[in-house]
Each structure stands twice: as C-alpha cells, then as structure tokens.
Amino acid sequence: MGRSNHTPQRRCAACGNTAAKGEMLRIMRVLHDDEPASVKIDVTGRGAGRGVYVCSAECLEKAVKTRLFERALKMKIDVDAYDRIREQGLQLL
Numbered sequence: 589m590g591r592s593n594h595t596p597q598r599r600c601a602a603c604g605n606t607a608a609k610g611e612m613l614r615i616m617r618v619l620h621d622d623e624p625a626s627v628k629i630d631v632t633g634r635g636a637g638r639g640v641y642v643c644s645a646e647c648l649e650k651a652v653k654t655r656l657f658e659r660a661l662k663m664k665i666d667v668d669a670y671d672r673i674r675e676q677g678l679q680l681l
C-alpha cells in the first residue's frame with residue numbers, strides 16, 4: 589500500500605527546489621561557550637541548531653560563491669570555513 593512513512597522535505601537554499609531531507613546536505617551553526625560560533629556539515633541530519641540545506645554539488649558551489657550560508661545562518665563565516673564545507677560537502681553529495 590505505498591510507503592507508510594512520510595518523508596520530510598526540505599528546501600534548497602540555493603535553487604529553491606524541495607527534496608527529501610536525506611538526500612540533501614545540511615550545514616549547521618555550532619555554538620561555543622568561549623569562542624565564536626562556527627559551521628559544520630551535519631552528517632547525521634539530526635544536529636540541533638539552525639541549519640541550511642543544499643541539494644546538489646552545483647548548489648553547494650553556488651552557496652559558497654555567494655556566501656549564502658552567512659545570510660541563512662545569520663553569522664560570520666570566514667573563507668577557511670567555507671573552503672572546508674565545500675571540500676567536505678562535495679565528497680558527500
């Protein structure tokens with residue numbers, strides 16, 4: 589009788605398409621007590637905190653190029669952090 593589980597959908601921050609949450613890359617804000625907030629790729633998809641999704645390698649590149657994560661996560665992200673996300677993200681997508 590079809591699928592019984594509802595698959596959560598998320599919207600890509602770069603292209604606006606929706607896709608199943610599990611097929612997208614989630615970038616999340618990580619808060620620290622004693623240093624500025626940082627960003628990381630949420631590989632489990634279950635990390636708590638503000639997150640932003642991209643659906644493809646193309647969209648990840650676009651997001652990095654336009655510094656989209658800074659606006660989406662409302663935080664400062666330095667170039668090194670963008671590079672790390674890009675490198676790791678391209679392997680996952």
Ligand SMILES: [Zn+2]
Nearest residue numbers: 600603643647
């Ligand atoms: Zn996209």
